[in-house]
Structures are given as structure tokens and as C-alpha cells.
Amino acid sequence: MAAQIGTVLGIGLVFLGFGALLLRRSLIWKLLGLNVASSGAIVFLVALSHRPGAVPPLSGYPEGTPSADPLPQALVLTAIVIHFATLALSLAYAISLTERFHTQETERIEAASEEEMER
Amino acid sequence: MKRALTIALLATLLGILLFGLTDLFPPAEVRPWAEMARAYGAGNGVASIVLGSRLYDTLLEVLVFALAMVGVRYTLKPLGKWREPVVPERGVVREMADVLLPVIIVFAVYLAASGHLGPGGGFPAGAIAGSGLLLLAMAKGIERLSRELHEGTLEPLEYGTITVLLVLGCLSILLNHRGSGLLVAFNLLIGIEVTIGAWVVLHYFASHRGEI
Amino acid sequence: MTAALLGVLGYFGFGIICFLIPRARFLSALALVCGTISFAIWAPGFPRGHLGLGDWAIPWEGDALAAAFWGLSLFLHAVLLLEEVGKPRHFYALLTLLFGTVLSLVLSRDLFNLYISLELTSLIAFLLVGLEGRAAQVWASLKYLILTSCGMILYLLGVGFIYARAGSLSLPALSAMPPDTAIRLGVGLLLAGAAAKGGVFLYAQWLPTAHGYAPSSVSAVLSGLVVKMGIVAMARIAGAYGAGDVLVALGLITGFLGIYHAFWEKRIKVFLAYSTMSQLGYMLLGFGWGAWEGALAYAVAHGLFKPLLFLAAGRAEDEAGTHLIQRLAGKLMLSTRLGLGLGTVAIAGLPPLAGYAAKGLLFLNLPPWGKWALFALSVGTAASFSKLLPTIVRGRKGWKPTWGQFTLGLVVVGGGVALCIGKASLLAPSSLISGLGAIAAGYVVFHLLRKLPLRPPHWRLDESLLALFLAGCALLFWVLLH
Numbered sequence: 001m002a003a004q005i006g007t008v009l010g011i012g013l014v015f016l017g018f019g020a021l022l023l024r025r026s027l028i029w030k031l032l033g034l035n036v037a038s039s040g041a042i043v044f045l046v047a048l049s050h051r052p053g054a055v056p057p058l059s060g061y062p063e064g065t066p067s068a069d070p071l072p073q074a075l076v077l078t079a080i081v082i083h084f085a086t087l088a089l090s091l092a093y094a095i096s097l098t099e100r101f102h103t104q105e106t107e108r109i110e111a112a113s114e115e116e117m118e119r
Numbered sequence: 120m121k122r123a124l125t126i127a128l129l130a131t132l133l134g135i136l137l138f139g140l141t142d143l144f145p146p147a148e149v150r151p152w153a154e155m156a157r158a159y160g161a162g163n164g165v166a167s168i169v170l171g172s173r174l175y176d177t178l179l180e181v182l183v184f185a186l187a188m189v190g191v192r193y194t195l196k197p198l199g200k201w202r203e204p205v206v207p208e209r210g211v212v213r214e215m216a217d218v219l220l221p222v223i224i225v226f227a228v229y230l231a232a233s234g235h236l237g238p239g240g241g242f243p244a245g246a247i248a249g250s251g252l253l254l255l256a257m258a259k260g261i262e263r264l265s266r267e268l269h270e271g272t273l274e275p276l277e278y279g280t281i282t283v284l285l286v287l288g289c290l291s292i293l294l295n296h297r298g299s300g301l302l303v304a305f306n307l308l309i310g311i312e313v314t315i316g317a318w319v320v321l322h323y324f325a326s327h328r329g330e331i
Numbered sequence: 332m333t334a335a336l337l338g339v340l341g342y343f344g345f346g347i348i349c350f351l352i353p354r355a356r357f358l359s360a361l362a363l364v365c366g367t368i369s370f371a372i373w374a375p376g377f378p379r380g381h382l383g384l385g386d387w388a389i390p391w392e393g394d395a396l397a398a399a400f401w402g403l404s405l406f407l408h409a410v411l412l413l414e415e416v417g418k419p420r421h422f423y424a425l426l427t428l429l430f431g432t433v434l435s436l437v438l439s440r441d442l443f444n445l446y447i448s449l450e451l452t453s454l455i456a457f458l459l460v461g462l463e464g465r466a467a468q469v470w471a472s473l474k475y476l477i478l479t480s481c482g483m484i485l486y487l488l489g490v491g492f493i494y495a496r497a498g499s500l501s502l503p504a505l506s507a508m509p510p511d512t513a514i515r516l517g518v519g520l521l522l523a524g525a526a527a528k529g530g531v532f533l534y535a536q537w538l539p540t541a542h543g544y545a546p547s548s549v550s551a552v553l554s555g556l557v558v559k560m561g562i563v564a565m566a567r568i569a570g571a572y573g574a575g576d577v578l579v580a581l582g583l584i585t586g587f588l589g590i591y592h593a594f595w596e597k598r599i600k601v602f603l604a605y606s607t608m609s610q611l612g613y614m615l616l617g618f619g620w621g622a623w624e625g626a627l628a629y630a631v632a633h634g635l636f637k638p639l640l641f642l643a644a645g646r647a648e649d650e651a652g653t654h655l656i657q658r659l660a661g662k663l664m665l666s667t668r669l670g671l672g673l674g675t676v677a678i679a680g681l682p683p684l685a686g687y688a689a690k691g692l693l694f695l696n697l698p699p700w701g702k703w704a705l706f707a708l709s710v711g712t713a714a715s716f717s718k719l720l721p722t723i724v725r726g727r728k729g730w731k732p733t734w735g736q737f738t739l740g741l742v743v744v745g746g747g748v749a750l751c752i753g754k755a756s757l758l759a760p761s762s763l764i765s766g767l768g769a770i771a772a773g774y775v776v777f778h779l780l781r782k783l784p785l786r787p788p789h790w791r792l793d794e795s796l797l798a799l800f801l802a803g804c805a806l807l808f809w810v811l812l813h
Contacts, residue, residue, distance in 0.1 A: 007140055014484060015133045021481070022125045022796055030792075034480055041487040048146060048495045057164030058237060059156060069149045070164030071387055072494065075443055077169055077242060078180045079487060082450050085187030086480055088320050089457065092194040093473040095324070099198055100466045109470060110791050117467040117544060128800055135807050139492060139516035147498035155385035172383040179435075179447045182343065182428065183454055189350070190458045193421065197464055278350050285344050292382055293333055 006047025013040025245313020338369025414735025482527025489520030529561015547645025586612025713773020
């Protein structure tokens with residue numbers, strides 16, 4: 001039961017994030033939406049490692065107790081680091097663009113940067 | 120009109136994924152990991168995968184992290200320093216930093232050193248040490264801290280750590296050298312790497328803030 | 332397998348040390364030597380080995396695709412080292428790490444290893460695109476980042492679905508799976524994610540601005556090699572699972588829509604970027620219909636003449652001071668015009684150059700209506716490249732070729748001739764006539780259609796995101812209902 005709720009929550013978070021990414025006009029909101037969506041994918045993966053009545057995959061437990069799946073947790077460790085790194089880089093780019101154009105509306109940034117390239 | 124279209128599209132995608140989810144439970148059986156964990160000298164299933172069976176993925180991930188920090192550095196450096204330096208805090212923050220900082224550092228080192236036996240490992244340890252540095256920066260003033268943590272020493276340390284990680288990873292994969300000593304070494308090196316990375320992010324974002 | 336692993340780790344090691352030591356170009360050349368020795372040892376291929384113990388180890392296998400891409404990467408690395416002299420240290424370091432990751436990706440047979448390798452290649456690509464720091468480049472890099480991150484989130488969801496149903500992440504295990512709903516959905520999500528990284532039209536609308544605004548040598552490597560990594564991932568996944576028809580459909584879409592946008596594009600490097608998107612259609616058609624040999628040959632050939640075009644276009648922009656194609660005529664030196672000309676005729680399919688030879692190989696293994704589709708694509712490519720003819724034919728005198736362009740030109744001509752001699756059916760009169768006929772038809776089509784008042788849409792961030800999700804939704808419906 002916990003696993004089902006976890007996976008539905010994960011997918012819900014992903015689409016909440018995608019919704020913010022598509023519907024908001026400001027760059028920082030879009031990046032926040034991307035962040036929430038990544039976290040949603042991670043929650044989905046972690047929820048898949050649960051088994052009924054499971055204990056964490058450590059070796060101190062008696063033989064025969066069902067243990068949770070260690071692989072999705074290992075995948076998630078890597079995925080969290082990658083998403084953190086990508087988010088840091090995207091925020092650095094956002095700071096650089098905002099410093100240049102003094103706005104965070106994506107349409108104005110796009111138009112201004114095209115114009116700057118023409119010169 | 121565009122909003123309605125977008126929401127309809129996302130709802131359709133959501134529906135497809137939830138439909139696929141119904142076929143997913145109960146999930147496949149957990150493969151037995153205890154043998155493999157014993158072979159690698161770990162007491163933690165996740166550590167035996169991250170630092171043992173799929174060590175190559177971890178090496179690539181460390182490269183991703185380091186390169187993102189390189190990117191942040193090279194993007195924000197040309198922007199120049201913000202004209203008002205960040206003012207150090209006084210009062211409660213300073214006092215509590217004096218009390219909490221030793222606990223944070225010791226906890227981070229403990230997590231890194233015992234990551235192969237229980238939950239933890241290099242990555243959370245580095246993140247915790249990074250937030251300890253954040254607390255120190257708030258208490259001491261980031262300008263003073265960045266002067267004391269020499270950029271010139273940190274960069275070679277970061278790249279040197281990654282090189283040592285690559286060499287040790289090579290040993291583990293090719294020569295089949297295994298054991299908990301190697302796992303502790305990996306965890307500590309990754310902890311140092313992530314701390315330096317977190318410090319770079321903190322330092323550059325705080326002192327090169329742009330204008331709105 | 333040991334040799335391959337040592338080659339890849341050597342690349343990574345030298346790349347990291349390039350950040351520290353001043354002689355970065357020399358260290359990059361050392362990495363190239365290391366990679367070449369490693370390639371010479373394992374060259375024809377090696378059987379499947381596992382990196383690490385246990386059920387979840389990463390399978391690595393060397394086959395013809397891996398060998399072809401190793402050869403292409405090592406050659407492009409040499410060309411770029413010859414071409415770029417005196418750049419700052421971090422440029423050579425990033426370049427070396429990029430080539431190392433490409434070398435690692437083509438050997439992998441594991442879904443999550445493909446994920447990390449794809450993320451690492453595009454991270455280095457973001458850094459290289461935004462390296463010079465102009466605002467349009469930084470925005471192009473950010474758009475690239477946002478769109479590919481969405482794609483990779485879908486990819487991760489796909490990995491989750493497949494792992495939960497199958498209990499394993501390796502591609503050989505995927506081939507043995509029965510077609511449950513969860514597995515089919517997972518494969519669809521994986522293909523959508525890899526398509527967003529791989530430059531397929533509608534999924535990857537970051538490509539025109541990212542490749543169009545980046546510095547020329549960076550565009551050369553991105554169009555020549557990095558974009559194909561997504562295609563390689565798609566080919567491996569679809570090959571393991573048997574979803575070839577998806578690749579065929581995506582190939583047709585990206586081929587024809589890419590040509591439509593390239594035909595009316597006025598800026599030279601953005602034009603070349605749209606052309607890359609359309610050329611990926613050839614490769615996807617080849618992989619989808621099982622013509623792996625032809626698709627590989629075309630991937631390698633494209634990786635030779637597209638960098639030549641980009642490097643020449645970079646010189647052209649510097650000499651003329653503008654990036655609009657109409658204003659380039661009459662201002663370029665003979666060496667730049669030769670580079671552009673050679674690239675144009677190679678991509679249009681003039682016998683016996685590399686483009687003609689690769690298209691011929693692809694032609695051999697396709698079903699009849701596939702041959703018609705390929706012919707139509709060739710006509711379209713020739714038509715869109717005809718707009719460069721005034722620039723190539725008229726210009727100044729001046730002869731200053733660079734070593735990089737010279738080597739690329741040599742291999743484009745020499746490789747094509749060697750392939751034609753090796754496979755005699757490529758020199759048969761019917762093939763020669765169809766190759767020349769496509770070029771002539773393209774020229775005629777260009778002059779007929781160029782006065783039409785049609786303009787392709789302008790792809791901004793919101794439209795690109797909508798296109799990605801719409802196309803991803805369509806892909807999932809197709810995979811589920813099949």
C-alpha cells in the first residue's frame with residue numbers, strides 16, 4: 001500500500017513540476033518547476049524499492065526477513081547528484097541572463113538575446 | 120486557450136502513466152544481495168551497489184558533479200563581485216554556530232567513514248559538511264571565509280581527489296581488489312569532493328549576485 | 332574489455348589533469364594516443380563482459396557500432412586538436428572529457444549507464460556552448476538544459492517501470508521480456524527521453540539555437556558526434572526490444588520537417604543545425620529497418636562532412652562579418668569556399684564522395700517504399716543546400732586553409748572513393764544515375780519553391796516544451812496500442 005501511494009505521489013509531483021514549467025512565464029518559476037519534477041521522478045524510483053513488510057537492506061537483520069530492494073536506492077543516489085548539479089548550473093545561467101537583461105520573463109529574454117546576436 | 124491545451128495534454132500524459140502503473144504491482148522479486156555485499160566487504164546493500172557492483176556509474180556521477188561546479192565557476196566569475204559584501208550575522212546565529220559546528224563536522228565525518236556499514240556514505244556527508252560551511256559563512260562573513268579557504272588550494276585538491284578516485288576505481292574494477300578499506304577510502308574521497316563542490320556553489324552564488 | 336576500459340579511464344584522467352597543468356593541448360594529445368592504442372588492441376570487437384560483480388553489474392560489449400564510433404571520435408579529436416590552437420585550458424579539458432564519455436557510451440549495454448553517460452555528454456555540451464559567455468549562447472545553453480532535463484525525467488520514469496516489472500536493467504534482459512503494458516510504456520518513455528537528447532525533430536527544438544550560436548568548433552563536435560549519442564541509445568533500446576517501427580516513424584518526421592525548416596532558414600549555422608536534424612532521419616530510418624551497416628556508414632560519413640561544413644561556416648562568418656547567407660556571396664576566400672563546396676556536394680550525394688557511398692549502402696537494405704522515402708529526402712537535402720551555391724561560386728581569391736579542414740576534406744574524398752571501390756554495386760550505372768538525378772532534381776525544386784511565401788514557425792522555449800510533451804504523448808500512445 002505504501003509503495004502504491006508513493007508511486008502515484010511521485011508521478012503527480014512530476015506533472016505538477018511540468019505544469020509549472022509550461023504555464024509560468026518567469027524563468028525562476030520554470031526552474032523551480034523543473035526541480036519539483038526531478039524530485040518527483042526520484043520519489044517514484046524510491047517508492048518502487050518497497051516490499052510488503054520489508055526492512056532496510058542492511059546486514060544486521062536475521063536471515064529470512066524480507067528486505068527492501070537496494071538497487072533503486074542506488075540509482076536514486078546518482079540521480080539526486082545529477083539533478084543537483086544540473087539545477088546549480090541552470091541557476092548560474094539564470095543569474096548571468098538576469099544580470100544582462102534585468103528581466104526574468106522568458107519571452108523578453110529570448111527576444112533580447114536574438115537581437116543581441118544580430119549585432 | 121493555450122493554458123487549456125497545456126493542461127489537457129499534461130492530464131492525458133498523467134492518465135497514460137497511471138494506467139501503466141496499474142500493471143506494475145506487485146513488483147518483481149528482490150534479487151539476493153547479501154552474498155555480493157559480503158564479497159565487497161560492505162554491510163549495506165546500497166553501498167555494495169554504489170561503490171562495488173556499479174562503481175563505474177559512481178565515477179561518472181562524480182565527474183558530472185565536478186563539471187557542473189566548473190560550469191558554475193566559469194559562468195559566474197566574469198560577473199564580478201557584488202558591490203555590497205554580505206554582512207556577517209551577530210547574536211544568536213554566532214553563538215549557536217559556535218555550539219553546532221563541531222557536531223556537524225563530526226557527524227559528516229562519521230557518515231562518510233561508516234557509509235559502508237549503515238545508511239550514509241560520501242554524498243550525504245559532503246552535503247552536511249557543505250551546510251556546516253554555510254553556517255560558518257553566515258557567522259563569520261563570507262568574504263573572510265573565502266579569503267581563508269584559498270581558491271588556489273581548493274581547485275587542485277578537487278581535481279586531485281577525482282584523479283585518485285579514478286585510479287582507485289580502476290584498481291577495483293580491473294584488478295578485482297575489494298574490501299571495506301577501499302569502500303571507506305571511496306566514501307571519504309567523495310565526501311571531500313562534494314564538500315568542495317558545495318563550497319564553490321555557496322561562494323560563487325553569494326558573492327557574485329547579479330542585479331534584478 | 333580491459334583495454335577499452337583503460338582507454339576510457341585514460342581519457343577521463345588526462346581530461347581532469349588538463350584543468351591543473353598548463354600544457355593542456357599536449358595532455359589532450361596524450362589522451363588521444365592512449366585511446367588509439369586501446370582501440371588498436373580491441374578493434375574488431377570484444378564479447379560481453381561485466382564491470383563489477385553480481386546480478387546488477389554493468390554489461391559492456393564491443394561490436395561494429397562501437398568500433399565505428401570509436402574511430403570517428405578519435406579522428407574528430409585529432410582534427411579539433413589540429414584546428415584549435417591557443418585556447419584556454421578548460422576548453423581542452425572539456426573537449427577531452429567529452430570524447431571520453433562518447434567512447435564510454437557506445438560500449439554500454441545497461442539502461443542506467445546510458446542515462447548517466449547521456450547526462451554527462453550533454454552537461455559538457457552545455458558548458459561548451461555557453462563558454463564564450465554571450466547572452467544568446469547562454470540562453471541557447473539554458474534552453475538545451477531545460478528541454479533535455481525534461482526528457483531525462485521521462486527516461487528515469489521509464490527505467491523505473493522497466494526495473495519494477497523485469498528486475499534487471501541490462502539490455503539483453505530487456506530482449507527476453509514479454510510485452511506487458513508496463514514494459515511497453517517503459518520502452519516508450521525511454522525512447523522519448525533519448526529522442527530529446529538525440530536531436531529528433533519536435534523532441535529536441537533546442538538544437539537549432541544551440542548548434543547555431545555556439546562557437547564553430549564546438550558546433551562541429553556537437554553536430555558530428557554528441558547528437559548521435561541519443562540516436563545510438565535509441566537504436567540500442569529499440570534493437571533490444573524490437574520497436575523498429577517507432578524509429579522509422581521518428582526518422583520520417585525528423586527528416587522531412589528538418590528539410591522544411593532548413594529550406595527557409597537564412598542564417599548559415601542555424602541552417603546547418605536544421606540540416607543535422609534532417610540527416611538524423613537517414614540514420615533513424617536505417618536503424619529502424621534493420622539496415623545497421625548502412626546507418627552506421629551514414630553516421631560516420633555525416634560525422635565527417637558536417638564538421639567540415641561547420642568549420643568552414645565559422646571561417647565564413649569571420650571573414651564576411653555576418654551570418655546571413657545572402658550577404659556571404661562574394662566575400663569569402665577560396666579555401667573557405669572550397670571547404671563549404673566540398674561539404675555541400677558530399678551531403679547532397681555527389682558520387683564518389685563519402686555521402687554518396689553511405690547513402691548507397693543504406694539504400695541496399697531498405698524495403699521499396701523506404702527507397703522512395705530516402706530518394707525524397709535526398710532531393711530535399713540537395714534542394715536546401717542549393718542556397719549555398721552563390722556563396723561557393725563567387726568570391727575573393729585567397730588561400731589559407733587550416734590543417735583541420737584539410738584533413739577532413741581529404742577523408743571525405745578518400746573514404747568515399749575507398750568505399751565505392753570496395754563495394755562494386757555502388758558504381759553501377761543505376762546508382763550513379765539516381766545519385767546525380769537527386770542532385771539535379773533538388774536544384775530544380777529549389778528554384779521552383781523558393782519564391783513561395785511560406786515561413787516555418789519560430790521555436791521558442793514554451794513551444795519547444797509543448798512540442799516535446801505532445802510528441803512524447805503520441806509516442807506513448809503508439810507504443811501502447813501496438
